[in-house]
Amino acid sequence: MIKSYKLRRGLANTFIYIILAVLGLIWIFPLVWMILHSFRIDPTGTSFPAANVDHLFPYWNEMGFDNYIELFTETKFMLWFKNTFIIAVVCCIISTLSVLVVAYAFSRLRFKARKPLINVGMIMGMFPGFMTMIALYYILKMMGLDQTMLGLILCYSAGSGLGYLVMKGYLDTIPHALDEAATIDGANQFQVFWKIILPMAKPMVIYQILTSFIGPWCDFILVKLIMVDNEAGYTVARGLWMWTEQEYKAQGYYRFFLAGAVVVSIPITALFLYMQKYYVEGVTAGGVKG
Amino acid sequence: MKYIDYIQLNPLQRFWYKFKEAIKNLPATLKAFFCAIGNAIKKFVLGIGAGIKDFAVGFAQGDAITKLSYLFMGLGNVTRGQVIKGLIFFAFEVAYIAFMVFFGGNYLRLFFILEGQYHYESVPGRGGAVSQKLVWDAYSNQILIYGILAILATVVFIAVYVASTKSARKCEQLVKAGKKPESFISEIKEFLDSKFHITLLSVPVILICVFVLLPLIFMILMAFTNYSDKDYFSFQWVGMQNFAEIFSGSSVGGASMGYTFGNIVLWTLIWAVAATFSNYILGMVVALMINKKGIKLKKLWRTLFVMTIAVPQFVTLLLVAQMIGSSQDSPLNLFISMFTGQPSQFDVLTQQYDGWIARAAVIIINIWIGIPYTILMTTGILMNIPEDLYESARIDGAGPVKSFTAITLPYMLFVTTPHLITTFIGNVNNFNVIYLLTGGGPNTNNYKYGAGKTDLLITLLYKLSVDQQKYGLGAAIGILVFIVCATLSLITFNMTKSAKDEEAFS
Numbered sequence: 001m002i003k004s005y006k007l008r009r010g011l012a013n014t015f016i017y018i019i020l021a022v023l024g025l026i027w028i029f030p031l032v033w034m035i036l037h038s039f040r041i042d043p044t045g046t047s048f049p050a051a052n053v054d055h056l057f058p059y060w061n062e063m064g065f066d067n068y069i070e071l072f073t074e075t076k077f078m079l080w081f082k083n084t085f086i087i088a089v090v091c092c093i094i095s096t097l098s099v100l101v102v103a104y105a106f107s108r109l110r111f112k113a114r115k116p117l118i119n120v121g122m123i124m125g126m127f128p129g130f131m132t133m134i135a136l137y138y139i140l141k142m143m144g145l146d147q148t149m150l151g152l153i154l155c156y157s158a159g160s161g162l163g164y165l166v167m168k169g170y171l172d173t174i175p176h177a178l179d180e181a182a183t184i185d186g187a188n189q190f191q192v193f194w195k196i197i198l199p200m201a202k203p204m205v206i207y208q209i210l211t212s213f214i215g216p217w218c219d220f221i222l223v224k225l226i227m228v229d230n231e232a233g234y235t236v237a238r239g240l241w242m243w244t245e246q247e248y249k250a251q252g253y254y255r256f257f258l259a260g261a262v263v264v265s266i267p268i269t270a271l272f273l274y275m276q277k278y279y280v281e282g283v284t285a286g287g288v289k290g
Numbered sequence: 291m292k293y294i295d296y297i298q299l300n301p302l303q304r305f306w307y308k309f310k311e312a313i314k315n316l317p318a319t320l321k322a323f324f325c326a327i328g329n330a331i332k333k334f335v336l337g338i339g340a341g342i343k344d345f346a347v348g349f350a351q352g353d354a355i356t357k358l359s360y361l362f363m364g365l366g367n368v369t370r371g372q373v374i375k376g377l378i379f380f381a382f383e384v385a386y387i388a389f390m391v392f393f394g395g396n397y398l399r400l401f402f403i404l405e406g407q408y409h410y411e412s413v414p415g416r417g418g419a420v421s422q423k424l425v426w427d428a429y430s431n432q433i434l435i436y437g438i439l440a441i442l443a444t445v446v447f448i449a450v451y452v453a454s455t456k457s458a459r460k461c462e463q464l465v466k467a468g469k470k471p472e473s474f475i476s477e478i479k480e481f482l483d484s485k486f487h488i489t490l491l492s493v494p495v496i497l498i499c500v501f502v503l504l505p506l507i508f509m510i511l512m513a514f515t516n517y518s519d520k521d522y523f524s525f526q527w528v529g530m531q532n533f534a535e536i537f538s539g540s541s542v543g544g545a546s547m548g549y550t551f552g553n554i555v556l557w558t559l560i561w562a563v564a565a566t567f568s569n570y571i572l573g574m575v576v577a578l579m580i581n582k583k584g585i586k587l588k589k590l591w592r593t594l595f596v597m598t599i600a601v602p603q604f605v606t607l608l609l610v611a612q613m614i615g616s617s618q619d620s621p622l623n624l625f626i627s628m629f630t631g632q633p634s635q636f637d638v639l640t641q642q643y644d645g646w647i648a649r650a651a652v653i654i655i656n657i658w659i660g661i662p663y664t665i666l667m668t669t670g671i672l673m674n675i676p677e678d679l680y681e682s683a684r685i686d687g688a689g690p691v692k693s694f695t696a697i698t699l700p701y702m703l704f705v706t707t708p709h710l711i712t713t714f715i716g717n718v719n720n721f722n723v724i725y726l727l728t729g730g731g732p733n734t735n736n737y738k739y740g741a742g743k744t745d746l747l748i749t750l751l752y753k754l755s756v757d758q759q760k761y762g763l764g765a766a767i768g769i770l771v772f773i774v775c776a777t778l779s780l781i782t783f784n785m786t787k788s789a790k791d792e793e794a795f796s
Contacts, residue, residue, distance in 0.1 A: 009584065012690075016579050023576065024594040027658065031597060033621060034609050056624050098494040109487040116330070117491075124498075126776045127506055128719055128748060131768035134755050135505030135512075138431055158501035161494030189486035218602045221721075225756070237604050244608050254612070261605040272600035273593070280666055 038258035039063040067259040076231060076239065077260050083149060084235040088216045090153050095160035095212035096205065103167035104193055108179065125162050133225050140226060147230040155222055156215060170204040171197065207278035210271055217268055236264050305703045312781055319780060341452060348459040359458040363451060366458025370465050374474045379454045386447045394440035397428075401437025404515065406430045406524030430525045431517070438507050442499070512765040519759035532766035547763075550737040550750075557649070558746045562717040565656045570710060572657060573664020574702060577672055578694070580665070592669070595662040603659070607726035610655055614638050614727075639732040645743025648728050652744055656723055667709065668702065675701050715778050719771070721748045739763075747771050 033056075040058040071077050106118055136155055137146060145151035174197060182192050198205070216235060223238035234242070242248060243257040272279075299307060349360055359366035364379030390398075400407065407427040415421035428436075461471045481489045513532055517525045538548045580591045598606060613621045616637035626634040638651045675698065683693045703710070724730060730745035730753065737743075739758050741750050747767060755764030 013582070013584050016582060016585060020576075020579060020585075020591055024591065027595055027598055027662075030606065030609050030613060031601065033613070034605075056621060056628075098497065101490045102494050105487045105490045109490075111487045114487075122779075123776070124502060124506065126779055127772045128751065128768055128775070130721070130748060130751055130755075131509045131765060131772075132502065132505035134761060134764075135435075135508040136501065138435060138508075139500070139505060142432075142435065154497075154501060158497040161498050162502065188483045190482045193486075214602075218604055220604055221752075237602070241604065241608065244612060257608070261609065265601045265605055268602050269597065269600040273596065276596065276666065280670065 033057070034258055035262055036063075038067055038255070038262045039065070040255065040258075041066045067255045068263075071256050071259045071263070075256055076234070077236070077256070077263075079232060080234050080236045080239040081263075083233060084217055084237075087149060087153055087156065087235060088213050091157040091160075091216055092209055092213040094153070094157035095163075095215075096208050098157070098161040099164055099167050099208055099212075100198075100201075100205065102161040103164040103171055104197060106164060107168045107171035108176075108193075108197065109189070121162050121164065125165075130221075133222065136222075137225055147227055147233060149233060152216075152223065152226055152233070152235075155226060156219070157212070160212065167201070167204055167208060171201060174200050203278055207275060210275040210278070214268055214271060217264065236260065240264070300700065305700060305707070308707075316781065323780065345452065345455060348455060352459055352462060356458050356462045360455055363454040364458075366461050367454075367471075370461040370471055372457075372461060372471050372474065375457070375477065379450070379457075382447075382450055383454075386443065389443060390440070394436070394443060397433055397436035398440040398444075400428065400433045401440070404430055404433055404526055406433070408524075426523060429523045430515075430521075434511060434515075435504070435508055438504060438511070442504070509765045509768060512761055513769050515762050517761040518763070522759075525762075528762070532762045535763065536766060536770070545736055545738040547738050550739070550741050551767075553737070554741060554745055554747060554750055557744070558718060561649075561653070561720075561744075561746060562714055564653050565660065565717045565720070566710065566714045568653065568657050569660030569664050570713070571699070573661040574668055574672070574698065575694070576661055577665045577668050578698065581669065581672055592665060595665050597662075598659065599662045599666075603722055604726065606659065607722060610658075611727050614651065614655075639728055641732050641734070645732050645734070648732055648744050652724060652727055655727060656720075659723065668706070671702065671705055672698070711778060711781065715775050718746070718775065718778075719748045720746065721752065724749050725752070747774075 036057050040062055041064040102121075106114060140146045140151040140155070143151075145154065178196055178200070179192050182196050187195070218237055219235070220237040220241045223235050224241075227233045227238065231239075231242075240257050240260050243253040243260070248254075296304065296307065349357060352360075355369055356366050362380065363383040364376035367373075367376030367379060369376075406429050408424055409427060410422040411425050412420045413423045464471050514527055514529060515525050516528045516531065535547050536551050538546065576595070579585070580588055585591075615622070616635060616639070617623070618633050618635055622638075623634045623636055626636055639648050679697050680693055683697060688696065724744055724746050728742070728744045730742035730749050732744075733740060733742040737745075739750075739754055739760065741753060745753070748771065751764050751767050751771065754760045754767065758764075
């Protein structure tokens, strides 16, 4: 009896292992394909893409580092990478500060306009972001900031104060007794914020920093609208997207897309894997907002 | 239902009960929502009334200087010792008046007409003839933005003006009572303590006003104009015409907007339901398999799946879009030819089967994208399900399928409903997946404005306002999307509330 139970469980587990392995293969297949093809070169030295590729993965003699070397030396990729990095760092600072500040004010301070402001913020967050993009372009144009990096930074980070919900939810769980104790000891509101709340909210602050850092690496629509055809101001996402368009693909830029995608993916993937645990917390805490 | 009845229900029944309650309460919630808005407006009007009364009383009771500072802001502060504060008030007044006289006032007047302003200039043409050249003074979209700016500036000015009169009155009373008005330094210090919220919120609120609120008002107003590529420089207010067009069945150029809109709404709903629940259920099954007792290398399996969402989404989507491309050397076609033995040129965006191949493809690819999110989300909650529930189910002879549908699913639905609705809203607005995978295609002549079979409302909005430049129509659709999402959010909020205070059932 026990033996048959063990056998049954063993069978079930083998079955599950097989399913997981198959699924895992399916899930990882495009990524492996991307990495292998990013190394793909044409051994005959003729133009890329080689006509009529008839095998799914490149052969060993078809692989080399040429794509990567050309990506860094002959295309605008490095410039785009630098742009994106600068934008991401500045956005990250502005966004994190505004989210922190707004969330703290809504969670800890009590003032007359609190409830109305929270409600207005919620309603504004429910409008599809796409609606405002055309108008944003006109406003930036009025300010003379269209096709500039500053304009892009402002677009990414100015509205970030509206994303206060997750952070506020977290701050709400820090007991008020701490603030009160500090106030009794003579701290003013600023000191309470800086010395008590900020260290307590560290996990959420890290989550916020990472998400707002990753954001600009992944957006391409806003860049398309604001930078229009100013290629020197593109970010990596917009640039790589451009390379998959038909005219660039025909010129063989597709291999640069693959190599560039691998280069961008490495840091972002590492950051995401690192922040997994914060991610789950963040998403569940903000369950109310759409 | 009494609480005692409620706790006897199993989780699935509880979920249904709550769901039914939420739907049943929807009219009441909506009513309460609109009543709350009504009350807020009433309170606002009453507040303004009280403010005006206060304002008038202050004017009547004040002395000559206070009365004068109703005209010259800050005069009362300057003469009574608050020099810097008074000067700031005065500078603000001067700035506002200068802004309105030289700039804002004109646009405020034009705002109500909205038509672009132009004049003709004589330019010497060829052969000594004088020709007339059209010169634009202001485009309609400029008028709209500057008009909104002028209105916002006026609102701010009124607030500051009222504050200044109050401050002048307070100074007068303090001096009369023989006290000294607060010094500038001590008032500044208050911004770190009792007025700390102003210090904190001012910068984010200004940024949000300029980069979110202003564009939002602009686009909402745009829905009531005929702004499009045809009337690029000059357009007018047209009332509800755009909304009328969305629901109109009349077909001028072969296809009607009403037909397009109806079909796209239908597909958006199908997509959102299919994408949300397929990810949810399949993701949970995979998570259960990974977490099953006796399965080794749990972390490896999880990381394998999470890798796909760790890579930036635009990379994976562009990659997959290329992989299912129609060319002979795309992986999909290579794969097909491996089985058929001959070159294949299968195109996912085929016109055949009414676009359902493309629709099925985006749903399947979305499963590939979405399952890892579900695994991440649900792993923690799945481990919280008491093990003895499964134990007793097994003893009663339930197989894995039965225990999934009878224990796991109801339990998870019960816990994660708010998350599910949020995901649903996210899928209604899922721009990236559709746009990067199919671009809305396959296109069809039955739809207007270049919309295709897999277009969602949100991609239609993008196509209308960016590709087709029908800004007015696009904005109208944006407002409709907002209404749908806001209603769903309201239901979520309602259900979360009911999930939080279970005692409220009676």
